[in-house]
Amino acid sequence: MYYARMKTKWGKFYKLGYTSQDSLEERLNYGEKNDGGLVDRVLLWAWSDSALHDEQRLHGLFHNKRVFGKYGKFHNGPLYKNGQSELYAEDIFDLDPECTKEQVKNSIKAAERIGIEYRNDPIGDHPIWRVVGYVLMVALSPLILLRKILEETVPAMKREKERILELERKRETDIAAAVLEIKRKSTTYRDGAGSNGSCRIFDRAKSENAWKKSLCDWLNRALTVEPEDMTAEDMFRVVKGNFSPATIDSVECLVLGDAQGGRHISALPECLYELRGLRSLHLQRNEIEHLGDKLGQLVNLEELKLGGTALKTLPAAIGQLKKLRILTAWWSDLESLPPEIGQLSELEGLDVSGCENLKVLPSEIVQLRKIKRLYLPAHDDFKLTAEQQRWADELKKSGAEVEHYW
Incomplete structure (x- = not known):
């Protein structure tokens, strides 16, 4: 997680986000954007096991204070296509002791000059508003004074x-207890390989840290399959033996692979589809060739990431995922798509x-009217029909980002 002050030619802005890079400069320079030089001061740089979730939650809390809106993309503005929508004028x-009201006012005016109507515009300069502001100040001053006294006398920060x-x-403590229990029950367990039902030994000493990480993720309502020598089915078999069905249903995020690497998984266990509470499923950079029709049972799924897999098509059951907001298969x-x-x-x-x-998209693709980001192949054999091209043009006019990438 990071929070930094950015110094641009339009003024000073504050940027909130998360990254896997070693520094904010590397994050902003990624993809030859060369925005690292805009960093004026890093105000927060902290590790978080759930950085993405925390960042999105914070952006949601401050959504009315964003300068450029959630899907802003303004060519003349700062950090174009590089986190522009994560900027705040105040x-x-x-955390910035140098921030002044004048600085905030100037940054808001600068944003307005490049065509943005600031979402949280302060009271205007009309005389009537000055009178209203004065009356409110007089009426509320006792409360403001009381609040200041309480903040100075009650160590709320310390208690928090x-x-x-x-x-x-x-x-x-919960993690330690779970580790002891799961180690006790998983000394040997069925591997499922071969007709003789062979067993394999769980290496406790080498894998204890990996188990702790998995259990941390599990208690955070996310499950990352660890250690590396365990298959997805192995993990589910052991976990299901130690957690109640209610606990399993509470898992919202399952990570079997990410943008950096996968686990060489070629097939998914049937028990995966029992995670009815799952909202996010990451299967990137694995060797998966097929998704079963039971995929439709994951009715609460909102995010499905399949980038870098061996999938040739998606099952028709994907149409049952009525809550799905993000689908990636880069x-x-x-x-083909169904x-x-x-x-x-x-x-x-x-x-x-x-x-x-x-090479083509199904004709039914034009029924998708809420698309805000559409990334398509750029090779010569890929074609859009005339109707699909009109659909893509309409999306662009409504503010969506439609791009072709290799």
Whole structure:
């Protein structure tokens, strides 16, 4: 997680986000954007196991203070296509001692000059508003004074810190207990390989840290399959033996692979489809060639990431995922998309860029009207029909980002 002050030719802005890079400069320079030089001061740089979730939650809390809106893309503005929508004109975390009202006012005016109507515009300069402001100041001054006294006399920050530490201690205790229990029950277990039902030994010493990480993720309602020598089916078999069905149903995020690497998984266990509460499923950079029709059972799924897999098509059951908002399959072996994709009425992001075997889209694709990000292949064999081209043009006019990538 990072929070930094950015110095641009339009003024000073504050940027909130997360990254896997070693520094904010590397994050902003990624893809030869060369925006690292805009960093004026890093105000927060902290590790978080759930950085993406925390960042999105914070952006949601401060959504009315964003300068450029959630999907802003203004060519003349700062950080174009590099986190522009994560900019704030004011110090939302109150971490910058140098931030002044004049600075905030100038930054808002600069944003307005490049064509943006600031969402949280302050009271105007009309005389009537000055009178109203004066009356409110007189009426509220006792309350403001009382609040200041309370903030100075009651160590609220200290109590909050102690509360968080206590929660962390309890969480560590829960993890330790779960580790002991799962180690005790998983000395040997069925591997499922071969007709003789052979068993394999779980290496406790080498894998204890990996198990702790998995259990941390599990308690955070996310499950990352660890250690590396365990298959997805192995992990589910052991976990299901130690957690109640209610706990399993509470898992919202399952990570079997990410943008950096996968686990060489070629097939998914049937028990995966029992995670009915799943909202996010990451299968990127694995060797998966097939998704079963039971995929439609994951009715709460909002995000499905299949980039870098060996999938050639998607099952028709994908049309049952009525809550799906994000579908990515970049650089996969996709040859076609099913017509049922047109039933994903809530879909906001579709990424099939770099899919060299994908030549056409189903005609039903034009039924998707909520698309805000559409990334398509750029090779010569990929074509849009006249109707699909009109659909893509309409999306652009409504503010969506439609791009072709290799």
